[in-house]
Amino acid sequence: MGHTVIFQPSGRRGTVEAGVNLLEAARQLGVDIESPCGAARVCGKCKVQIQEGFFEKFGIESKMNHLSPLMEEEKDELEEEELQKNYRLACCATVEGNVLVFVPEESRGAQQVILETGRERDISVDPVVKNYYIEMIPATLEDQTDDFMRMKNALTEKYGLQNIDYIDYFVTVNLPETIRAANWKVTVSVWDGKEIIKVSPGLVENPWGVAIDVGSTTVAAYLCNLRTGESTVKRSMMNPQITYGEDVLSRITYSMMNEDGLEKMSRAMIEGINSLVKGMVDDAGLTAEDVVDMTLVGNTAMHHLLLNIDPKYVGRAPFAPAFKCAVDFKARDLGIKINKASYVHWLPIEAGFVGADNVAVLIAEEPYNQDQMMLVIDIGTNGEIVFGNREKLFSTSCATGPALEGAQIRFGMRAAPGAIEWVKIDPETKEPEFKIIGQQDWFKEGDEPIAKGICGSGIIDVIAEMFKASIIDKTGRFNQKLETPRVRKGTDGKMEYVLCYAKETSIGKDITVTQGDVRAIQLAKSALYCGAEYLMEKRGIPKPDRIVLAGAFGSYINKESAMVMGMVPDCNLDNVQAVGNAAGDGAKLALVSKAKRLEAQRIAREVEFIETATEPDFQERFAEAMAFPHRSHKFPSVQEILDKIPPK
């Protein structure tokens, strides 16, 4: 005999057989209710509120008895207040009549991941590593089934897992003792529905994972709860390989010039990751052994350097990497200290220099699901550009050099306290205003002199402003005829602009922007612009509908300045968005969702890589794109752009 069950707020309804519990009823009707213990009545996570069809008083049979009586386990797990509000545990209450059930938010399966920029991403949390709580029937002389098979049987029976065919060696080592000490009640962590990678005594609700974005300069790590998808703890550090070379190519060179160079850099990276993990689990009150999964993204050189694979051939034509596909290696084989039997998952590489970090950006931003033509620019030491929409995506990489990160700029520095991050220049007086990281407001006379240098966003700003104020012309050359002490010949005989006099700094020196600095930024912006232009041409589309600026740098940049100097193609400014560390977002998404990993593998194959540096007219275009603002016949005039810019 069937009864009608309705679940709110989803409104899903249907008929279920009498005697079925509400958890199973929810499953049948496609409603996701949390049940970490798998209906073993021990976790208390599947609370639901009965809105119609409940007992009027507990323990007293009533006419409205449409559910089985309250069980002892429910009395233990539910608060007095909850009991009064007719809460039940879905695993305990079986259907005896028609009922209307409300699933409170805390009991619903997690469906959202918070991205770095605070945006929420609807996603089905379906991680590759899951925990399963089982209670096994102990072995007897009549049933000498071995421990592994006994676990497999329990997992099949209770959770329908059919494909478990492997158990990691290091899990077997303590298996008999763990199972018996836990009185045959254990939580089994299963990798990809196939392999047992951990067996813990009793109920362990949450498997934990770590997502890592291995940037050339910065390594960012996120600790995630694989059951809920939440990521509350994050840490970052300088890439420890920086000691061996500021940029990718100098590290590759270091590995070639020093016999143990590669191994030293690999070990430094692994030790760095281990310390990040340690720091995060300490913050969260966990241990490194609680971390059962890890995803890694990074560019192709970081990929090879971390894995201790000779990066020499990645750094020279024809740039073929050792492998591009996604891989799952045992953490222990890499020396990564998490649960010993766990895997780390490297997302796939797209092509040559377009690495797993770019794939991660793609699965975070999903240009392949858009109708709009999207231009995704991930700006780092290397710039990766993707253009297209759901029909087709093209990608390329361009050597922007380290200027955009403040390196090779005379007073360049990382985005840290003391760095000038925003700049305005008065077109008449040529006098600047600036904002320093670490100060609330724009700098004014009498403030403490804390300026130390200029970070990436500051250098973009100042050069765009210098152009707007006609301090430099459209070729980037200084106007030598200005009557202002701000523009002068430096000690090297070359022109420079004084952004900040010595007395306003903490370094006791004038902070200047040199002709060389202007050239370095011109080279970088030209590389980015040309890359984007080739892709748009290839796609036959004159301008993007949307531009996404990714990367730590991308999120601080003044998009107006970037457009003023022709770093990115023309686009409605409202549709230009800085998304922060989208590569880290992608790594997190791949950590909590197997579907995202598969998406990454598909998209890494589908994106078509365009080698732009070998195009016959590359040199010519590149030189042309050095100018400010680029190709005014195609783009709005500077004034038109300026008119669009809201006041700072």
Place this chain on the structure above:
Amino acid sequence: MGHTVIFQPSGRRGTVEAGVNLLEAARQLGVDIESPCGAARVCGKCKVQIQEGFFEKFGIESKMNHLSPLMEEEKDELEEEELQKNYRLACCATVEGNVLVFVPEESRGAQQVILETGRERDISVDPVVKNYYIEMIPATLEDQTDDFMRMKNALTEKYGLQNIDYIDYFVTVNLPETIRAANWKVTVSVWDGKEIIKVSPGLVENPWGVAIDVGSTTVAAYLCNLRTGESTVKRSMMNPQITYGEDVLSRITYSMMNEDGLEKMSRAMIEGINSLVKGMVDDAGLTAEDVVDMTLVGNTAMHHLLLNIDPKYVGRAPFAPAFKCAVDFKARDLGIKINKASYVHWLPIEAGFVGADNVAVLIAEEPYNQDQMMLVIDIGTNGEIVFGNREKLFSTSCATGPALEGAQIRFGMRAAPGAIEWVKIDPETKEPEFKIIGQQDWFKEGDEPIAKGICGSGIIDVIAEMFKASIIDKTGRFNQKLETPRVRKGTDGKMEYVLCYAKETSIGKDITVTQGDVRAIQLAKSALYCGAEYLMEKRGIPKPDRIVLAGAFGSYINKESAMVMGMVPDCNLDNVQAVGNAAGDGAKLALVSKAKRLEAQRIAREVEFIETATEPDFQERFAEAMAFPHRSHKFPSVQEILDKIPPK
């Protein structure tokens, strides 16, 4: 257009298209010709002799030109004499007309494995690890395919491998350099058609493997050529765990009494295996890295003790092991020093004490393929018995104790020089004759006195002979009324038989057989007999058609003596066969044949284990079976048995 091609000696014939080479023609017609290099024309292994349709003179076109002209590679690889005898390389010669081809034995695919007893076993050599030689097209800017994918593509194209989806981490580490240093010509070792476990420069014809039988007392190792199935080098050693306990139970106890006991025993075993491997590869002019696969067999306790898994629960009811299924663990995870990315394969465990060694015996002797009722007895510290035929097999294990291996016998010793191995006793005079290991003939007066003790086969012999000579009665008690100095009261007041006077020994003591020795052997033989009897009853069969005695001990035993004392059920002596280390044979077969591994997994599940010690009448039957000869009403009289025995 097609031509007729006939291959001798198989006589297979068929039509193949013009232009197809003889190697491909052979494949099409189901003829197996060796080609380690995969027709890359570099190995010279696919020599065939053209019997009709050849050139009359090399380089000169003739009317009989039914094959393509001789290639330079053939001139390099073939001897002058071979050229004159019309040998060709099958990979070079393409069919241009009808040809009759003889495939010499050296070029045929290996099909036989030599067992320990010298028997040959027809088997298709189809190992789990195979070598594939490939020549890749180097990467270019137009084709930036990564190295792993490039290998996969080459393996698919040349060998049809479709399922390679993994590469071991440690293979990737040196991959770019290895491939390029070898000019894109490498040999890829593939595990189970799925995973790349080694990439070697150039052509490596032979993958090597090691099969290991981990006995409680002796560890035997075999180095095998996985291409040919040949095993030319073998080594054995005492099980290094013996330091911690003579038998299985005392080692389990040691692991329970000492905190690091288990780990010490595991490490000792692994180091032992590493030294065996080292010794064998040194003998064969190889390195440990050349070994790309390993199989392991052993009883359940050895299995756990080697793998560092707590054996406590294997040693006590209900005897459930950590796992029974066959496993493939990375050698490096166990500390086994062979090719770093290789697996070691533990054959499956049948049940409790019936371990992977017994499964190995089964795949070597194949009772499941016989119509005859076979009794397979693997005698060691523990006895494993299997009975049945193709329809159904039952197994059990019985605690024989260490007496049959010479332990707990006053003058017992291992089968080594100085051990008395065969004994005859004159029924009238009660005077013995004996044969000592290390001497060609039976011992006679005046020979050098080298006797040191009695080994397993000697103790069986002497006790059977004592019974036949009426020195002991059918209950095993000494006849106290004999008038011979050979039978006397020992210093402990108990009766003993002097097998060897002090002057005939190298130890300066009389070598005697005591009442305690007789009892120990009675216990062992009764255990074996009872086990066999239960299985025969279960199967409803009164007597076996064939008896197979396996184990090092089994191969030295006098089967007549064993039958005289009622150690094994009655059977025509001609059908009693000692097969030596059949467990080692099984390990070797599983090493060179994937089909054998699958057979092992199937049979381990299908054999039905009978727990005999819990049978209600076990004690009674056990006591009854202590007597010599057991249950004469069922069996021929001693005289009948003796009549059957050919003179020694």
